[in-house]
Amino acid sequence: MTAIVQNPIGETLTDNVAWAAFDKKGAKPRLSVLIPTFRDDPGALLKALDEPGVHAEIVLLDDGGGDEALARRMATRIERLKLPARLITLSSNEGRAKGRNRLARHARGRHLLFLDSDMLPDPIGFLARWTALAESDDTAVAFGGFTLDQTPRRPEHELHRAMALKSDCTPAPERARAPEKHVFTSNLLVRRDVFETIGFDEGFAGWGWEDVEWAMRVARLYPIAHIDNSATHLGLDTAPALAAKYEQSAANFARVVKSHFDVVSGYPSYRVAKALKPLPLRASWRPMLKSLALAEAAPTPLRAFAMRLYRAALYSDAV
Structure with missing residues (x-):
């Protein structure tokens, strides 16, 4: 029972x-x-x-x-x-x-x-x-x-x-x-x-x-x-769901950077985000990365590369 x-x-x-x-x-x-x-x-x-x-x-x-x-x-x-x-x-x-x-x-x-x-x-x-x-x-x-x-x-x-x-x-x-x-x-x-x-x-x-x-x-x-x-x-996840999760995670990434900079600064995700931060017009090219990642007709390796860059671009606000 x-x-x-x-x-x-x-x-x-x-x-x-x-x-x-x-x-x-x-x-x-x-x-x-x-x-x-x-x-x-x-x-x-x-x-x-x-x-x-x-x-x-x-x-x-x-x-x-x-x-x-x-x-x-x-x-x-x-x-x-x-x-x-x-x-x-x-x-x-x-x-x-x-x-x-x-x-x-x-x-x-x-x-x-x-x-x-x-x-x-x-x-x-x-x-x-x-x-x-x-x-x-x-x-x-x-x-x-x-x-x-x-x-x-x-x-x-x-x-x-x-x-x-x-x-x-x-x-x-x-x-x-x-x-x-x-x-x-x-x-x-x-x-x-x-x-x-x-x-x-x-x-x-x-x-x-x-x-x-x-x-x-x-x-x-x-x-x-x-x-x-x-x-x-x-x-x-589908590509749109995965992108939405990365968008959610940006604030959490910022929290980790603030608390554990000594560790996370050695991660590739941090280093790429840091490299992207100085680039101008992020508001213009960041959506283009997302669009490429979501394009089902594009080759999967290219979409994966674009999605990783999109995630790093989101994280660039925190570095």
């Missing part, structure tokens, strides 16, 4: 039987899998995570999506999971940083595994590998990487695919060269005491940079490991 609790702050909790059984025993899982979602159906991910014999729990956050039919489907899936599971449904959206901090407060495990709702584990025994790493080395922070191995190819996503393959889908040794730069909450293991010491900065709004900024603060105190225990990113 599902237990449903309504809290006065607009937070509804739905627990499955296994979650309640853990509470009665006074036991704690070794790993808490934390999944925020906003109008995305995490059904495939939940099914893939329900591995037998793994000492883990799942906490899912519906961050004010407002889709009642989807919320009912998520509650039903939570009920059917063998692993202990909780669904948190918010009455209004609170954003990426606040949502993940909220998820951590509900978790009971010593280690937290942040996963995005549009991810899908690549290797068999994905959770078992994370649990083993947490137990054997008591790892402070580790990123497992992500791929596009299981992502369907669609014409409208080719630009995002090309850009992700070039900059994001990288093996562990390459990521380890700049460990804080290649940290994303799409597949991130964090020990509880680390997260209680350093949570996500809730001053970030919209999309972008809150996970990398968090890693910059963490890296000053704890080692960040990079391993190959990847998950596929299924939720590629």
